[in-house]
Amino acid sequence: MQKVLTGNQSAAWGAMCAKAQVVSAYPITPQTTIIEELADIVAKGLLDAKFIKVESEHSAMAGCIGAQAAGARTFTATSSQGLALMHELLHWAALARLPVVMANVNRAMAPGWSIWTDQNDSLAQRDTGWLQFYCESNQEVLDTTIQAYKIAEAVNLPVMLILDAFFLSHTYEAVDIPGQEATSKYLPPYKPSIYLNVDDPHAFGGIVPQDIYMEFRYKMQLAMDEALIAADKADDDFKAMFGRGYGVVEEYRLDGADYVLVTSGTVTSTTRTVIDDLQEKGHSVGLLKMKMLRPFPAEKVRKILSGRKRVAVLDRNISVGMGGVWSQEIRSVMYHLPEDQRPPIYDYIVGLGGRDVTPEFIEEIALDLEKRPVKDCDQVWIGLKE
Amino acid sequence: MRALPHLKQFTEVAEQEIMHSGHVACPGCGAAIAMRLALKTLGRRTIIVFPACCWAVIDGPFPYSACSVPVFQVAFETASISAGAIRAGLDITGKKDINVVAWAGDGGTFDIGFGQLSACAERNDNIIYVCYDNEAYMNTGIQRSSATPWGSWTTTTPGTDFKKERKKNLLEIMAAHRIPYAATTTVAYPDDLIRKFRKAMSIDGFKLIHIFSPCPPGHKALEKDSILESRYAVESRVFPLYEVEHGTHYKLSMDPPQRPVRDYLALQGRFKHLTDEQRDFIQKSTDEEWARLMHFMKVSEAVE
Numbered sequence: 001m002q003k004v005l006t007g008n009q010s011a012a013w014g015a016m017c018a019k020a021q022v023v024s025a026y027p028i029t030p031q032t033t034i035i036e037e038l039a040d041i042v043a044k045g046l047l048d049a050k051f052i053k054v055e056s057e058h059s060a061m062a063g064c065i066g067a068q069a070a071g072a073r074t075f076t077a078t079s080s081q082g083l084a085l086m087h088e089l090l091h092w093a094a095l096a097r098l099p100v101v102m103a104n105v106n107r108a109m110a111p112g113w114s115i116w117t118d119q120n121d122s123l124a125q126r127d128t129g130w131l132q133f134y135c136e137s138n139q140e141v142l143d144t145t146i147q148a149y150k151i152a153e154a155v156n157l158p159v160m161l162i163l164d165a166f167f168l169s170h171t172y173e174a175v176d177i178p179g180q181e182a183t184s185k186y187l188p189p190y191k192p193s194i195y196l197n198v199d200d201p202h203a204f205g206g207i208v209p210q211d212i213y214m215e216f217r218y219k220m221q222l223a224m225d226e227a228l229i230a231a232d233k234a235d236d237d238f239k240a241m242f243g244r245g246y247g248v249v250e251e252y253r254l255d256g257a258d259y260v261l262v263t264s265g266t267v268t269s270t271t272r273t274v275i276d277d278l279q280e281k282g283h284s285v286g287l288l289k290m291k292m293l294r295p296f297p298a299e300k301v302r303k304i305l306s307g308r309k310r311v312a313v314l315d316r317n318i319s320v321g322m323g324g325v326w327s328q329e330i331r332s333v334m335y336h337l338p339e340d341q342r343p344p345i346y347d348y349i350v351g352l353g354g355r356d357v358t359p360e361f362i363e364e365i366a367l368d369l370e371k372r373p374v375k376d377c378d379q380v381w382i383g384l385k386e
Numbered sequence: 387m388r389a390l391p392h393l394k395q396f397t398e399v400a401e402q403e404i405m406h407s408g409h410v411a412c413p414g415c416g417a418a419i420a421m422r423l424a425l426k427t428l429g430r431r432t433i434i435v436f437p438a439c440c441w442a443v444i445d446g447p448f449p450y451s452a453c454s455v456p457v458f459q460v461a462f463e464t465a466s467i468s469a470g471a472i473r474a475g476l477d478i479t480g481k482k483d484i485n486v487v488a489w490a491g492d493g494g495t496f497d498i499g500f501g502q503l504s505a506c507a508e509r510n511d512n513i514i515y516v517c518y519d520n521e522a523y524m525n526t527g528i529q530r531s532s533a534t535p536w537g538s539w540t541t542t543t544p545g546t547d548f549k550k551e552r553k554k555n556l557l558e559i560m561a562a563h564r565i566p567y568a569a570t571t572t573v574a575y576p577d578d579l580i581r582k583f584r585k586a587m588s589i590d591g592f593k594l595i596h597i598f599s600p601c602p603p604g605h606k607a608l609e610k611d612s613i614l615e616s617r618y619a620v621e622s623r624v625f626p627l628y629e630v631e632h633g634t635h636y637k638l639s640m641d642p643p644q645r646p647v648r649d650y651l652a653l654q655g656r657f658k659h660l661t662d663e664q665r666d667f668i669q670k671s672t673d674e675e676w677a678r679l680m681h682f683m684k685v686s687e688a689v690e
């Protein structure tokens with residue numbers, strides 16, 4: 001079935017297709033229409049779920065944690081300040097190994113108040129033990145929501161899927177909704193291996209002495225390694241069943257390209273058209289789309305970028321005092337390649353607080369990349385006002 | 387100073403307009419009227435703290451501000467502690483003659499900021515905490531809060547899922563903290579509102595003023611009816627005006643002839659789905675709440 005949906009509705013419909021059983025959520029612009037849509041879906045009886053209308057995001061995530069521990073499939077959504085308020089519970093969900101799925105609408109952090117997109121909210125949660133997937137289209141949002149459960153439940157780690165404020169959250173596109181029967185085949189009902197069970201009682205989360213804690217963390221790392229495979233498999237299976245796949249990274253017109261632009265989120269779509277134009281004009285430039293931040297697809301990135309002349313990372317975020325987060329990640333995985341295969345990696349800071357990243361900006365970056373001295377590759381801010 | 391002539395006991399209203407025109411509130415916004423009156427009373431030696439809420443927007447986008455007093459915007463859940471801490475900073479630097487006002491919506495008060503509100507009241511921080519109550523999260527587009535009344539439509543209580551839980555009783559909760567002063571007021575009674583701000587300014591410690599604030603888009607009401615809605619809320623006893631001193635001494639501020647709750651509900655589209663029986667149920671629970679309040683009044687008198 002095709003429907004015209006916003007990115008937010010796509011996330012809600014994804015949760016509906018996945019038959020989320022408990023929704024625990026709190027409103028925040030620009031996420032609100034996700035939970036309004038779900039409230040509507042639940043009220044109309046289209047989804048047999050319990051919607052806990054909590055009083056804060058801290059409780060929203062605590063609610064998912066509790067319900068998931070009881071053995072139910074859960075969903076929530078948030079953005080920006082709300083995600084930040086959840087921080088303690090993000091760690092909690094991950095260390096408790098609960099496969100919660102959450103949509104986060106990327107929105108810049110306050111103060112001053114902004115409701116517009118950038119990635120600082122979700123990137124600041126990089127180290128909480130959640131898988132993170134950045135989406136480019138409404139279809140990808142819906143499909144990734146369904147895939148997220150498949151991956152999360154395979155490795156017992158929570159998954160965050162991420163969409164840009166307004167460019168996706170409030171923009172309509174035609175979206176294909178997978179049929180209920182096929183979805184149920186792809187994603188069978190949630191069967192937790194361990195949960196709060198009076199017939200098989202266990203105590204969760206008690207104090208862990210110094211000689212055991214590290215092993216718990218190590219097991220999470222192993223689960224993340226497993227997630228690299230699980231994410232590919234979830235996407236392959238999805239493609240086999242529904243004819244659409246995305247990859248945890250995507251190469252776009254990269255064959256033989258000397259220069260590479262690396263993007264995430266909706267900047268990717270704009271960059272595709274710029275790459276088309278520039279290739280037409282004879283520039284040797286292609287695109288690498290990053291979808292997955294955690295686990296970081298290091299091997300794939302190394303393989304794609306090694307031996308290129310130069311790489312430009314478009315960072316719609318800033319870790320002030322260091323630079324864009326995607327560029328740090330990519331530099332770090334590229335570092336131990338032999339020097340002759342290791343291209344200089346330029347960090348372009350773009351589009352903070354929802355500023356448009358126009359084709360003109362992106363073209364400027366691609367041309368700048370060809371000529372800027374390597375010693376100046378750190379933090380190039382694009383489109384700054386005087 | 388100018389008196390409002392139609393009132394029995396004349397209330398002095400300052401001429402000064404500390405809140406400017408050019409704010410970005412919707413037409414008919416009760417919270418905008420409340421701020422105008424409050425600032426006239428509080429005067430310029432006032433600092434206002436806004437958590438996320440409509441007023442965080444109403445005040446104007448950077449670099450504008452509609453309030454010509456210092457404004458500090460804070461995280462949604464932190465209005466009370468932020469104000470309390472500003473008070474501490476002012477006190478320790480010797481600036482004691484300044485009103486510190488936390489100005490929060492019902493969501494910021496009844497829900498996400500509730501724990502901090504309780505803590506601040508328990509510490510008896512010397513601030514005026516204002517909750518302008520439009521009975522839902524209006525900034526984000528009309529989602530339910532725990533101040534949303536039984537029966538109301540919101541976007542998270544749609545269709546037959548209209549709100550089935552009652553509104554929290556904020557004044558009773560705050561009274562249980564035994565704070566020096568708590569009061570309800572609303573914009574249809576400017577003299578009452580002004581008098582209560584004045585009183586709050588004269589008291590040391592934690593003061594809470596709960597203002598019922600009509601919201602035309604959120605209540606699905608006509609812009610021209612905001613004052614009427616505010617008045618009907620009082621006359622129908624849905625929102626009685628009273629004060630509580632030290633958490634134990636209740637005092638009714640006015641007792642106008644009782645109006646049926648239906649008149650109040652009829653002004654607002656958010657209740658339009660309700661059946662006759664459901665309207666009767668609201669009437670019944672309103673009467674019960676009123677009886678309970680009257681009991682508190684009586685007990686207070688007996689103690690006196």
Ligand SMILES: Cc1ncc(C[n+]2csc(CCOP(=O)(O)OP(=O)(O)O)c2C)c(N)n1
Pocket residue numbers: 027028029057081082085438439440441461462463490491492493494495520521522523524525526531
């Ligand atoms: C931690 C956090 N969660 C959610 C939000 C989004 N948000 C901003 S204002 C608001 C609703 C405010 O409701 P209320 O306090 O009743 O004030 P009103 O908007 O009705 O004036 C919400 C949910 C936020 N800014 N921060």
Ligand SMILES: [Mg+2]
Pocket residue numbers: 491492493518519520521522523524
């Ligand atoms: Mg409100």
